[in-house]
Amino acid sequence: LLVSVSGFALVLFSKTSLFSALTFIGFCCVLLVLINLYGQQGWFYFRSKLYYISLEMKTWSEGRQDCNNRGADLVIINSREEQEFTVKMVGNSKAWIGLTDTEKEGEWKWVDEPDSDSLGFRYWKENEPNDIDNNEDCVEQTNKKGWNDNACSEKQMWICEKTTPTC
Ligand SMILES: [Ca+2]
Ligand SMILES: [Ca+2]
Numbered sequence: 001l002l003v004s005v006s007g008f009a010l011v012l013f014s015k016t017s018l019f020s021a022l023t024f025i026g027f028c029c030v031l032l033v034l035i036n037l038y039g040q041q042g043w044f045y046f047r048s049k050l051y052y053i054s055l056e057m058k059t060w061s062e063g064r065q066d067c068n069n070r071g072a073d074l075v076i077i078n079s080r081e082e083q084e085f086t087v088k089m090v091g092n093s094k095a096w097i098g099l100t101d102t103e104k105e106g107e108w109k110w111v112d113e114p115d116s117d118s119l120g121f122r123y124w125k126e127n128e129p130n131d132i133d134n135n136e137d138c139v140e141q142t143n144k145k146g147w148n149d150n151a152c153s154e155k156q157m158w159i160c161e162k163t164t165p166t167c
């Protein structure tokens with residue numbers, strides 16, 4: 001769409017100055033971003049990212065699939081600020097985040113591994129992860145006290161994260 005808008009703008013302004021054309025493209029760009037942001041109903045904006053918390057409860061994989069369907073993935077916690085923000089989203093409930101040790105027990109991986117893991121950020125609740133019954137491989141954001149590993153088949157709410165639209 002941007003390419004066609006740019007093309008149109010260039011034709012339109014070919015007889016005037018390049019400056020006018022660039023101004024027009026910039027204006028269209030801002031307009032497109034605003035329209036796109038307006039369309040993101042149910043999403044929360046925080047530090048250049050968009051976040052969604054589900055109303056339903058699903059397994060970790062089903063929650064992840066729902067995020068994928070929304071052009072996102074389960075949230076990846078990259079900073080203390082993001083941790084605190086998602087804790088607020090969860091409130092008194094709990095919600096799946098994009099961390100799992102399904103592949104290898106005890107080796108926690110974010111859904112975009114290896115990129116985010118270079119930060120090594122962890123925010124476990126006290127005495128977690130405890131892998132109860134050797135069956136807790138998915139992580140939920142609980143409350144101020146931090147993360148808990150839980151059975152991936154448990155049905156919880158989930159949090160999706162995606163980047164904001166840009167030009
Ligand atoms: Ca993140
Ligand atoms: Ca396991």
Ligand SMILES: [Ca+2]
Pocket residue numbers: 101105106131134135136137138149
């Ligand atoms: Ca585990």
Ligand SMILES: [Ca+2]
Pocket residue numbers: 128129130131132136148149150
């Ligand atoms: Ca646990």
